[in-house]
Every structure is written in structure tokens, then in C-alpha cells.
Amino acid sequence: xxxxxxxxxxxxxxxxLGRLARTASRPWRIMEVCGGQxxxxxxxxIDELLPAGIRMIHGPxxxxxxxxxxxxxxAMAVAARPGVTFTSFGDMLRVPGSTTDLxxxxxxxxxxxxxxxxxxxxxxxxENPDREVVFxxxxxxxxxxxNAMTVLHAARLGLANFSLLVSHVLVPPAMxxxxxxxxxxxxxxxxxxxxxxxxxxxxxxxIAERYQVPVVVTGxxxxxxxxxxxxxxxxxxxxxxxxxxxxxxxxxxxxxxxAQLALARVFRVTDRAWRGIGTLPAGGLELAPEYAAFDAVRxxxxxxxxxxxxxxxxxxxxxxxxxxxxxxxxxxxxxxxxTPLGAPMVSSEGTCAAFHAAGRTGSTx
Amino acid sequence: MNIDCPVPYSEDDVVQLGHGAGxxxxxxxxxxxxxxxxxxxPDGPLEDAALLPGGGELVVSTDSxxxxxxTFPGGDIGSLAVHGTVNDLAMRGALPLALTLAVIAEExxxxxxxxxxxxxxxxxxxxxxxxxxxxxxxxxxxxxADRLFLNTTxxxxxxxxxxxxxxxxxxxxxxxxxxxxxxxxxxVLSTREGLGFETDIxxxxxxxxxxxxxxxPFGDAVHSLRDxxxxxxxxxxxxxxxxxxxxxxxxxxxxxxxxxxxxxxxLLGLDPLIVANEGCFVAFVAPDIADAALxxxxxxxxxxxxxxxxxxxxAHAARVELRTLLGARRVVDMPSGEQLPRIC
Numbered sequence: 001x002x003x004x005x006x007x008x009x010x011x012x013x014x015x016x017l018g019r020l021a022r023t024a025s026r027p028w029r030i031m032e033v034c035g036g037q038x039x040x041x042x043x044x045x046i047d048e049l050l051p052a053g054i055r056m057i058h059g060p061x062x063x064x065x066x067x068x069x070x071x072x073x074x075a076m077a078v079a080a081r082p083g084v085t086f087t088s089f090g091d092m093l094r095v096p097g098s099t100t101d102l103x104x105x106x107x108x109x110x111x112x113x114x115x116x117x118x119x120x121x122x123x124x125x126x127e128n129p130d131r132e133v134v135f136x137x138x139x140x141x142x143x144x145x146x147n148a149m150t151v152l153h154a155a156r157l158g159l160a161n162f163s164l165l166v167s168h169v170l171v172p173p174a175m176x177x178x179x180x181x182x183x184x185x186x187x188x189x190x191x192x193x194x195x196x197x198x199x200x201x202x203x204x205x206x207i208a209e210r211y212q213v214p215v216v217v218t219g220x221x222x223x224x225x226x227x228x229x230x231x232x233x234x235x236x237x238x239x240x241x242x243x244x245x246x247x248x249x250x251x252x253x254x255x256x257x258x259a260q261l262a263l264a265r266v267f268r269v270t271d272r273a274w275r276g277i278g279t280l281p282a283g284g285l286e287l288a289p290e291y292a293a294f295d296a297v298r299x300x301x302x303x304x305x306x307x308x309x310x311x312x313x314x315x316x317x318x319x320x321x322x323x324x325x326x327x328x329x330x331x332x333x334x335x336x337x338x339t340p341l342g343a344p345m346v347s348s349e350g351t352c353a354a355f356h357a358a359g360r361t362g363s364t365x
Numbered sequence: 366m367n368i369d370c371p372v373p374y375s376e377d378d379v380v381q382l383g384h385g386a387g388x389x390x391x392x393x394x395x396x397x398x399x400x401x402x403x404x405x406x407p408d409g410p411l412e413d414a415a416l417l418p419g420g421g422e423l424v425v426s427t428d429s430x431x432x433x434x435x436t437f438p439g440g441d442i443g444s445l446a447v448h449g450t451v452n453d454l455a456m457r458g459a460l461p462l463a464l465t466l467a468v469i470a471e472e473x474x475x476x477x478x479x480x481x482x483x484x485x486x487x488x489x490x491x492x493x494x495x496x497x498x499x500x501x502x503x504x505x506x507x508x509x510a511d512r513l514f515l516n517t518t519x520x521x522x523x524x525x526x527x528x529x530x531x532x533x534x535x536x537x538x539x540x541x542x543x544x545x546x547x548x549x550x551x552x553v554l555s556t557r558e559g560l561g562f563e564t565d566i567x568x569x570x571x572x573x574x575x576x577x578x579x580x581x582p583f584g585d586a587v588h589s590l591r592d593x594x595x596x597x598x599x600x601x602x603x604x605x606x607x608x609x610x611x612x613x614x615x616x617x618x619x620x621x622x623x624x625x626x627x628x629x630x631x632l633l634g635l636d637p638l639i640v641a642n643e644g645c646f647v648a649f650v651a652p653d654i655a656d657a658a659l660x661x662x663x664x665x666x667x668x669x670x671x672x673x674x675x676x677x678x679x680a681h682a683a684r685v686e687l688r689t690l691l692g693a694r695r696v697v698d699m700p701s702g703e704q705l706p707r708i709c
Binding site: 004008010013014017042043044045046048049090091104106107108118137210221335338356357358359 | 379380381382383389390618624633634683686689690691692693694695696697701702
């Protein structure tokens with residue numbers, strides 16, 4: 001594990017912080033898009049160590065947080081059906097829908113299971129032909145290829161009792177939507193390293209060019225983030241707006257061909273509602289018509305839902321970086337990781353949960 | 366067509382798995398339901414073991430074991446059931462005098478498996494030098510239990526001079542940790558059915574009473590002991606901070622997280638600070654004896670990797686703070702309920 005330790009080395013970290021302080025001649029606002037990066041930044045307290053004036057805006061890149069309430073309510077409606085085994089990644093279980101969450105449903109007898117890979121859900125379907133097995137397929141370009149492979153695998157096996165509840169989202173349309181907002185304060189982006197490992201960074205080049213905004217593909221370790229921030233600040237200071245790759249050990253420009261092929265076979269791009277942000281044109285993925293048989297929404301006819309957000313929750317403004325969790329009147333009072341009102345308080349990648357876990361209060365900078 | 370969720374919203378009216386995870390939900394259950402029902406006010410410290418009323422230096426503790434799978438790298442439910450209770454007694458400075466062992470087995474459990482874990486329990490008791498003096502056997506129908514549950518109750522006697530309590534930690538205390546963290550939880554998780562990853566991590570399950578006895582020469586200067594089982598180090602430190610009303614400050618750079626544990630936790634999106642342990646403890650000791658206590662721990666094989674991880678302070682009372690590798694501070698919160706792995 002020497003490899004990981006090198007990306008957490010305190011001496012190198014201090015050196016990068018020093019270089020940042022010497023490089024930045026004025027305040028800059030940089031958004032890390034990805035929730036995993038928010039998690040590291042807050043966990044390590046990196047955002048508080050940055051030179052005065054360099055502000056990190058925590059972006060909408062937490063897959064749990066942006067999954068629309070309608071999708072969650074569909075998940076609850078499906079999971080509550082007799083004969084259904086509902087499978088999901090762990091951190092979706094605590095996200096409140098309009099009326100309940102999956103953990104509470106499980107306590108009441110629903111068959112809800114945590115899986116670590118969607119392939120496990122296929123195995124459960126194979127072993128239990130009398131059960132309808134559903135997998136909650138959420139997340140960005142990172143989780144989508146594995147879910148695509150799952151569908152291909154299930155189709156090969158001819159499984160009739162397996163389906164996906166799909167709510168995949170795509171990063172570039174979200175960045176575009178943020179930049180189109182006249183109130184957008186973001187001056188540079190850290191792009192998510194693992195998304196780029198799948199998709200490459202070609203699709204960010206037109207964004208950088210059109211909006212004249214630097215984009216740095218960045219990893220997830222503390223030193224990755226510091227280096228990514230430094231690279232972004234250097235570009236800003238020099239007036240450049242290129243797409244640069246800090247995460248060269250994992251990402252190449254064209255990305256992963258095989259993963260992209262699987263995505264193209266199984267999914268097609270669609271308009272997608274992002275929780276707190278609204279519907280983004282071409283903002284997500286849905287199952288392609290050839291694979292509609294694997295669509296849980298059709299199979300269980302749970303298309304329409306009455307979904308109501310808590311009126312106090314400012315998740316939307318949090319997700320776009322317009323407000324901080326500590327600006328919210330429910331933060332830490334009505335809304336805690338134990339009793340979340342909105343999704344950013346649920347996932348450890350969510351900005352509110354990251355702030356809460358780090359003990360941030362209104363008086364903390 | 367509208368399909369509203371048929372289940373009315375009220376997340377608190379049935380028991381959830383998180384209620385047993387040793388974090389905030391467990392504490393809530395104890396404070397709001399268990400303790401009031403038993404006529405106890407939920408204001409005193411909740412210790413790993415209790416002094417027997419009218420029993421002088423006698424200490425009693427009970428613990429149930431529901432681990433799945435029954436056997437995991439480094440141990441099994443049998444050895445765990447012995448070590449768990451021996452260690453709970455040890456955290457009050459007591460050496461075990463006797464154990465009871467109760468078995469709840471599910472119909473259909475192979476006798477060979479029952480024999481194997483009971484042999485292991487017998488061996489563990491022998492190695493801990495404690496007799497199992499009575500017990501109980503129940504069998505429940507298929508589906509009424511997850512194969513095998515064990516309960517052990519232990520009686521111990523405090524080592525003369527030792528009187529650790531979670532309420533006795535005080536500002537200035539050094540915080541020592543007797544060994545690496547995260548091994549047990551990741552070992553169990555790595556073998557749990559369907560997880561599909563393999564590591565060479567083995568549980569740290571072992572008896573800790575001899576290691577506690579090594580602290581006897583420091584007597585009253587040993588203020589608090591706690592073995593960070595469910596809820597991990599984060600829960601134990603928070604419990605002591607709360608019970609003693611002190612602030613606890615630890616340094617991330619001092620935390621002994623084995624590289625395999627760190628890697629497994631990174632992969633699964635878990636936090637080593639809230640992963641369960643079964644073979645280490647934290648000791649809050651007076652600062653003037655800290656170095657000597659550390660040497661005494663290191664003189665034993667089970668304490669060979671003991672380290673100092675922090676200290677107590679009057680600042681941020683009842684809170685645990687961690688100095689990150691890069692020098693920033695963050696609060697280490699009480700884990701809430703079940704540990705749920707992150708998506709990516």
C-alpha cells in the first residue's frame with residue numbers, strides 16, 4: 001500500500017499548499033464536481049487549509065444526492081411488493097423517499113438487500129427463479145458500465161425475473177447547466193477522475209472552450225486534490241482554459257473503449273431529472289428499447305408518483321454550490337444523518353453529511 | 366396510474382438493524398426504551414461491565430454473539446464469545462473467575478459445526494484460564510435464528526488497585542491504543558457471503574485481560590479502558606468523552622490502520638474508525654505514567670504494537686476531534702446506525 005501512502009504524505013501536502021499560496025494572486029472559486037472528492041476534502045480538512053481566497057464549491061456529483069425523489073418513491077413502491085427482492089448499493093438504503101426509506105421497509109418485512117456489485121443481483125435472480133429481483137441502478141458514468149454488463153449478462157442467461165430501476169446521470173450536461181446559470185460563480189472545475197477513467201476527457205474539451213473555464217481531471221487522494229487545485233489555479237492565473245489531466249495514472253483521453261461500448265449497447269441518452277437541480281436535457285441514461293424487458297418501471301408500472309420534498313430542505317442550492325449546508329435552518333437540528341430531510345445528508349459523499357460528520361457549524365469558516 | 370407507497374411513515378416504531386450497531390441508534394434505544402423499562406435513569410455511564418452490587422470487587426458482564434458467518438479468518442463465534450466477555454470484564458480492570466455459555470441453535474445446523482465452534486470456545490476458555498461453569502441449550506425451528514447464537518456471561522474480580530471507568534477520564538490524560546484497528550470487522554465482512562473479495566486480513570479476536578493486568582502497577586492512574594467493538598474506535602472514544610465530559614483529541618498520523626484494512630475500507634467505502642475490533646483497547650491514563658504504561662503494554666505480545674494516539678483536553682468537552690494527516694481538524698462523530706458502504 002506504499003502506493004496509496006504516497007498520495008497522503010503530509011510533507012508533500014504542505015509543499016503543495018505552499019506552492020498554492022505563492023501561485024494564487026487573487027481569490028478563485030473552484031468546483032469539485034464529484035462527491036467522493038468532497039468527502040476527501042472535508043474529511044481531511046483540505047478546504048480549510050487552502051490559502052485565503054481559494055474557495056471550493058462542492059458540486060452535484062453525489063449519485064445518492066441527485067437521484068430524484070420520484071425514483072426513490074418508485075424504489076419503495078417496488079420493494080414493498082410481495083415476491084420482490086430489492087437490491088441496492090448500501091448508501092441508497094437510508095435515503096428518505098416521500099414517506100419512508102428502504103431500511104424501514106426492510107424492518108417491516110420487505111426483502112431489501114445490500115449488494116456490492118450488480119452481478120450479485122443477477123446471481124440472486126438466477127438462484128431464486130420464483131422471486132422478482134430488482135436492482136436500483138443509480139450513479140454516474142462510473143457505475144453505469146457495470147450495470148450495462150449486468151443487463152447483457154442477464155439477457156444471455158435469458159433471465160425473466162431480473163430488472164433494473166434505472167436513474168443514471170451524466171456529468172457533462174450538469175456542468176453545462178451550472179455554467180449556463182447567470183449566477184454561476186464557478187471559475188474552474190475539478191473533473192471526477194473515475195468518470196473520466198470510463199469516458200475519457202474528450203467530452204470536456206468543448207465545455208472548457210465554450211465557457212472558457214479550466215477543467216482538471218483529478219483523483220481522490222488528498223495529494224491528488226491539492227495537485228488538481230494547484231493545476232486549476234495555475235491555469236486561472238495564466239488565463240488559460242485547457243482540459244488537463246492530474247490523474248494520469250488512471251485516465252487517458254479516450255477513456256475505456258469496452259465500457260463505452262457496453263454503455264452504448266444497453267443504454268441511450270435521455271432527459272433526466274436531477275434532484276434539486278431539475279430536468280437536464282440529455283442529462284442521463286435509460287435502457288435502450290431492445291432491453292426494455294429489463295425496465296422495472298414498466299414491469300411494475302410505477303411510472304407516476306406523488307413525490308413531495310420537505311419545504312425546509314435547500315438541497316437544490318447545496319447541490320449547485322449556491323449555498324452551504326450551514327446556511328440551512330434545518331441543518332443539524334431537524335436534519336441530521338440520523339433523520340435526513342434531503343439526500344445530501346444521507347450519503348457520506350453528500351455535502352451536508354460530510355459537513356455534519358466533520359462537526360462543521362455555522363461559525364466554522 | 367398512481368401507486369402510493371403502502372407503508373405508513375414512521376421509522377421508529379419497529380426495531381431496525383441499525384439499533385444493534387453500537388452507534389447513535391443503539392444509544393437512543395437504550396436511553397429511551399431499555400433503561401427506563403428497567404427502572405434505571407439513563408444518566409450514569411454505561412460501562413462494558415458492572416460492579417456486582419454488594420459484591421465488593423466482583424464484576425459481571427454479559428454479551429450475545431450473532432456473527433455471520435460462524436467461522437471467519439482468525440476465529441469463530443465460539444472463541445469470540447469467550448474473548449468478548451473476558452474483555453468486557455477486563456475493561457473494568459477485572460480478571461475472569463468464571464463464564465456461563467448459552468447456546469441457541471437453529472434446527473438443521475450440522476452437529477459437526479456446533480462441535481467445532483464449541484471446541485473452539487472450550488479452547489479459548491482454557492487459554493484465557495477461565496472455567497465455563499454452567500450453561501444452557503435451546504433449539505429453535507428453522508428460520509427462527511440465523512444458525513447459531515451464543516451468549517456468555519462472565520464474573521470477574523478487579524485487580525487490586527485498578528478501578529477504570531469511562532467516567533474517570535480527565536483533561537490531560539494520554540490516550541493509548543493497544544493494537545491496530547479495523548481487523549475484525551473487515552475480516553468478517555470479507556468472508557460474508559456474496560461479498561466476492563479476498564484478503565489476507567484475519568480477525569484480531571483475543572483475550573485482553575493479561576494485557577490489562579500489565580497495567581496493574583499504575584493502579585489509580587489508569588482512568589478508563591474500553592475495547593472498541595461495535596461502532597469501532599469512534600464509538601468508544603465518543604462514549605468516554607460523553608461519560609467523562611472531556612474533549613478527546615487524536616492524531617490521524619498516529620492511528621495504526623494496517624494497510625490491508627485501509628485498502629479494504631477504501632474499496633468498500635467504509636471508515637476504519639467505525640469498523641469493529643475484538644482484540645485491542647483504548648486506555649486513558651495520567652500523563653506522567655503514559656510512557657511507562659506504553660512500555661508495559663508493548664512487553665506483551667498482544668500489546669506489541671501499542672501506541673499513543675492522542676490526549677484529553679478541556680476544549681470541546683464531550684467531543685472527539687481528529688488532527689488530519691495534513692494538519693486540519695475534524696470532529697469524529699458517533700457513528701449513527703448500520704455502516705452502509707458507499708456507491709463508488
